[in-house]
Amino acid sequence: MQQTAPQKQINQRQDSGLKDITEITASYPIHLEEVLEIMQDEKDTAGQNLSGYSIHYIQGDQVNVNGEAYHWMIGLKKGASKVFYYYESGESSLLSWSAWFPQDPIDLNLVMMPSCLISTEPSINSLVADQGNIKSIILEKTTYTVNIEKEGMISSVEYNALIRGPCPTITMSI
Structure with missing residues (x-):
């Protein structure tokens, strides 16, 4: 995984002596597995570890x-408490949620990770190879919904998320 440190952009006006220092943070994609590891050390608003929550939604x-995705959103539930964990390029945030939420938890021991689904599902690769982009990938219970954008149109295809055999090894770019 290649991460870029924030860069500073400095604009200085000759006549005023004032400087404008604006941080520019470069975005980078990350595997879901890495985000799940990072999330285990995060705490909710009450100071409780997120590792005690069940996962009900992943996007x-x-x-x-x-x-790898540039943004990950993970729906978590513990008792009546529902939150969304949002991760993007090294930054995370937590949002309390009171609206609709999937009832069934996701068993991460039974479902494929997105990298495995994409590498083992030929139809995704052919759609992407034909100048399409994976706009989003959503996991609820045992179903992946893959939204592919091509020429301004979005197609949604559903896939069984259950593990069907060994997945190829994930290779990370450095």
Whole structure:
């Protein structure tokens, strides 16, 4: 995974002596597995570890052919408490949620990770190869919904998320 440190852009006006320092943070994609690891150390608003929550929803946006996304949103539930964990390029946030939420938890031991689904499902690869982009990938219970954008149109295709055999090894770019 290649990460870029924030860069500073400095604009200085000769006549005023004032400087404008604006941080520019470069976005980078990340695998869901890495986000789940990072999330285990995060805490909710009450100071409780998120590792005690069950996962009910996962969405990755701007997904590449390696299954990495620029943004991950994970729906978590513990008792009556529902939150969304949002991760993007090293930054995370937590949002309390009171509206609709999937009832069934996702068993991560039974479902494929997005990288595995994309690498083992030929139809995704052919759609992407034909100048399409994976706009988002959503996991609820045992179903993936893959939204592919091509020429301004979005197609949605559903896939069984259950593990069907060994997945190829994930190779990360450095």
